[in-house]
Amino acid sequence: MKLVLFYHSLLSDWNHGNAHFLRGIVQELKSRGHDVQVYEPKDGWSLSNLISQYGEEKIEELHQYYPGLDTNFYELDTLNLDEVLAGADLVLVHEWNDHDLVRLVGEHRSKNNYRLLFHDTHHRAVTERESMAAYDLSHYDGVLAFGNVIKELYLNEGWTKKAWTWHEAADTRIFYPRTATEKEGDLVWIGNWGDEERTAELHEFLLNPVKELGLKAKVYGVRYPDHAIKSLAEAGIEYGEWLPNYKAPEVFAKYKVTVHVPRRPYVEALPGIPTIRPFEALACSIPLITAPWEDAEHLFTPGQDFLVAKNGEEMKKHLQTVLQDQRFTQDMVADGLRTINRRHSCSHRVNELEEICEELGIAPEKIYPSSKSPVTHAE
Structure with missing residues (x-):
């Protein structure tokens, strides 16, 4: 599949916990032969704070841990969705995005044939309900919610017609037991x-x-x-x-x-x-x-x-x-x-996402392009 992901930041986890899960999912999808393109706003607050306080070298350090991890920067005023979404099979738009971007991608989806999901990984659906209700999801195929209570809220409020629970999980390429060292x-x-x-x-x-x-x-x-x-x-x-x-x-x-x-x-x-x-x-x-x-x-x-x-x-x-x-x-x-x-690695979550893609009608040969085994670490 070709996947296009709109998120706040892939490169920075400064006060931005969603980057943890996003990195693991992107790397897992790539390992299975999928084409994954991530788009984040130019001058986003997380990356801006990271660079201003710790410098560009932290981005270089990130790539030592995540080789091949890259992103695309955009400005909403000049974003060409026809170009960015050409050939896409699945598009994910995270809830920490501008309301206008969410609406524009939805309008583009109404004239095109890819599948489009909104991804919610925060408590704002409960604590900032008015702001979340203002997102226009009318042309979205559904919502990925990181807990049942969030999924049910979207359905009960009528913000979406379909929703799936998609929990976060550990990126076991990075998070695995390390050799015991002298305790500090x-x-x-x-x-x-x-x-x-x-x-x-x-x-x-x-x-x-x-x-x-x-x-x-x-x-x-x-x-x-x-x-x-x-x-x-x-x-x-x-x-x-x-x-x-x-x-x-x-x-x-x-x-x-x-x-x-x-x-x-x-x-x-x-x-x-x-x-x-x-x-x-x-x-x-x-x-x-x-x-x-x-x-x-x-x-x-x-x-x-x-x-x-x-x-x-x-x-x-x-x-x-x-x-x-x-x-x-x-x-x-x-x-x-x-x-x-x-049960709870990014590999498991990509398995779940692929099942959702089947449910959405994406061709199986696109969902399962290879039999390449995901990376795991011994228990």
Whole structure:
């Protein structure tokens, strides 16, 4: 197939978690013989911030981890859709796109024969409903939603007639267990402070337990206000600023445990959607302890693949267990890795996408151009 993808950024994961999944999907599609073209806006905020703060060399570094990964830049005023979409079989348009682009691609689809899907990987369908309702999806063939609750919302609101659940997953070309190295600390957390959506939770499930247990910990991320950096220092936690996502597996290998602290909208309004961080942690075989979230879609086996802490006191107990009971911890990370390798890699998600393409009527010989086996890593 020829696929054309419109996303915010393939090159930058600065405050842009969707790049994690997008890179894995693009590389997996290419490995199966598909022609994949990605388009992102020129001067997009994520890439602009990345380059302004860390320089062009970070793009060169990215290509060392993702050889052959490339993108196309466009300006909406000069975008020639006849040229860009010539010969396309499937077009994906991500929800973090300008409303005008979404509308223009839909209008182009109404006069052409490719299949067109809208891809939603955020909580804005719940938290910014008016903005999401303003997207014109009338000429789209359907929606890929990263959780059942989002899929049902699109259908119930009448924003689309067809929708499929398409969860994010680990890019196992990059996220896999690394050879054990000498540990640099006890706990690492990779995540952005954000818009105060989980400030209380970060104190309860991360900062306070680390401080009270006297753990050696480090935190990576962006958009940390002064009060957050001060709070980290008071808890004895080192702040490492932005970490390129492709370097996360190397960092995980240097620590004994990580935690997941989901943002409040996911916990309260989007049960079953854990975000991509737990997938990536489990794929790297680092023990994971998470603040409460409801695994409504049975993606994992909580208590077996990872531990769930109901409150700060339980987080402290779980941290002590993981750090002190080596046999228990080894069994847990083995179970977590097995779950990823059986169900939650980008290879699995491309399998699902190919099945959706069949349902949309794309010719099988285009969907399955080769029998090339996807890259996997041993459990």
